[in-house]
Amino acid sequence: xxxxxxxxxxxxxxxxxxxxxxxxxxDIAQLMKWMGDATSRKDRRTFINRxxxxxxxxxxxxxxxxxxx
Numbered sequence: 001x002x003x004x005x006x007x008x009x010x011x012x013x014x015x016x017x018x019x020x021x022x023x024x025x026x027d028i029a030q031l032m033k034w035m036g037d038a039t040s041r042k043d044r045r046t047f048i049n050r051x052x053x054x055x056x057x058x059x060x061x062x063x064x065x066x067x068x069x
Contacts, residue, residue, distance in 0.1 A: 014068055017061045024058045 008014045028051050035047040 008068055010068065014065065017065045017068075020061045021058055021065075024054045024061075028054050028058075 031047045031051045031054075035044050035051075038044045038047060
């Protein structure tokens with residue numbers, strides 16, 4: 001990622017959104033690991049649903065970042 005020439009209008013919100021993206025990415029990776037080890041359909045469904053929720057939040061954060069930049 002390249003450095004920007006001008007500062008953001010809302011640097012705190014931008015940092016929070018960047019943190020959210022990084023954190024959700026790590027959480028999604030962990031959920032996928034657990035899903036690979038899961039033996040019950042119920043557990044796998046739970047991991048899939050949580051992953052989808054995090055991905056939706058990730059997409060929303062990225063959209064907000066795009067609007068800020």
